Amino acid sequence: QVQLVESGGGLVQAGDSLRLSCVASGRTFSSSTLGWFRQAPGKEREFVARISGIDKNTDYADSVKGRFTISRDNAKNTVYLQMNSLKPEDTAVYYCVGLSYGSPYVPNSYAYWGQGTQVTVSS
Numbered sequence: 001q002v003q004l005v006e007s008g009g010g011l012v013q014a015g016d017s018l019r020l021s022c023v024a025s026g027r028t029f030s031s032s033t034l035g036w037f038r039q040a041p042g043k044e045r046e047f048v049a050r051i052s053g054i055d056k057n058t059d060y061a062d063s064v065k066g067r068f069t070i071s072r073d074n075a076k077n078t079v080y081l082q083m084n085s086l087k088p089e090d091t092a093v094y095y096c097v098g099l100s101y102g103s104p105y106v107p108n109s110y111a112y113w114g115q116g117t118q119v120t121v122s123s
Contacts, residue, residue, distance in 0.1 A: 009117030022096030
């Protein structure tokens with residue numbers, strides 16, 4: 001059974017930093033895209049960042065570019081999201097995703113999802 005388990009969320013103030021982690025089990029994702037989506041209350045899930053498997057190329061949503069950094073450790077089957085200069089509008093449930101079959105920017109393209117971790121940024 002494939003599982004993605006996120007951790008690292010919490011309540012922080014604007015300007016603070018958080019580091020999310022996502023550990024995968026049940027299969028290796030070393031050659032597959034891993035990424036992060038988020039969903040704020042009343043809004044649709046939106047792409048945050050992704051990192052390819054072998055080349056480790058990265059993409060970011062414009063709203064987080066320059067503040068968030070995605071990375072991965074294939075030996076640990078783990079993907080990270082370092083979030084700096086957090087803003088109240090970053091408040092959302094953050095989901096780890098794995099194995100994209102299509103556009104990496106579309107939620108339905110991913111075969112595997114974590115359960116989500118809450119990030120709340122107060123002003």
